[in-house]
Amino acid sequence: MATPKLGYLLKLPKFDHLEAKTIEEACSLLAKYKDKARVIAGGTDLLVSMKRREISPQYIINIKAIPNLDGISYSQKDGLLIGALTTLAAIESSPMIQERFPILSSAAHQTGPPHIRNVATIGGNLCNATPSADMAPSLIGLGAKAKIKGLKGERVVTVEQFFIGPGVSILQVGEILTEIQVPNPPSHTRGVYLKLPARTAIDIAVVGVAVVVTLDTKGVNIVDVKIVLGAVAPTPIRARQAEDIIKGKAADNELIEKAAQAAANEAKPISDVRGLASYRREIVKVLTNRALKQVTTHI
């Protein structure tokens, strides 16, 4: 995607900045201005797209003054609730998330450098709906849901359903994402999110793989498994054939290799500046293999 010639320093295009004080007000403004308006949360993706003139909305609707959209809570009954405006830094550093949902603190940590994580929100990461959204595979692996509010009321969809295509989420005009709901995983559940590149903090994922498994009480057979691939299809996707290969069985190296190969076959990667499709497919195999080994040993 070529950057238009805009001079050496990229300036923002002109827009009106509107402050929504309530969810209803935000939804009304979005319904009124439709595709002329965009919501700003952290802004770390939105403002870059605007500077590059990929989008030039006339109205920016700030939702950060709306109360109760930012915060993390947990209960045995409801599981983990994360407000859409919660920053990735807050998710990464929450002792409760580190203890009970370590895959989420790890995924948040792997999203960009600290400067971005201090500002970027979990809601923004999902609503931009990039196939490489770093929080998505782990949330899908945990069976998380997204609470959406609009003028006609609220609805809840799975995070898996939330993604429709590159840059397109399930949100309709006049709707905003308000909360992520993560159910309590069954006991003997472990998850891991692996990403390439792992070294350089600022890079967008070439491939991301989340694996969440639940083992039986003996820690041998795989009772349930979700394998979720990021950045290798128009949306984050489940590798269901790979899951079926190992579900109900005791994982050994041979089975894990078969599942990893199946996951690679299920990926539908494109070739771009970050990697060739064939390379991405190979990396899916490597990361799926590595992730399955990590979560099925040393319970």
Add this chain to the structure above:
Amino acid sequence: MKQLIQLRVNGELHEVRVEPWKTLLEVIRDDIGLTSPKEACSTGECSACTVLVNGKPVNSCLVLAVEAQGKDILTIEGLSQGSELHPLQDAFIRHGAIQCGFCTPGMLLSAKALLDGNPKPTEEEIREAVSGNLCRCTGYNKIVEAILEVAQSQ
């Protein structure tokens, strides 16, 4: 079109009239006149524009000035006490952790935020804290050594 906003920078309240599309970086440099935050990539990749907002490092090129009202903003001009250098500034000079100097304000502020929250970081934690700050002179080792020295001496 312009809005009157109040920005607290280095403990001092500034009243400025800004357009909503101005970034915090542009307002700090062009309206308030503090030129330590640098603009290079404009897209949050290089962190030369780092300032601390409520104690945390952020890329000021990706923050709208109108949304920074009511927050405490720190630039490198607010780091030293008069002519007395901050220990990090002193260590950067002694270690030669400055070459062209373009990344230095951002590096120092990222390091300050780290040490404020974690006075005894490991080398790995230091490298993580400055992982978003690019140094095109590639003088990373001296920068990490300077931060490590301050951490060990405090």
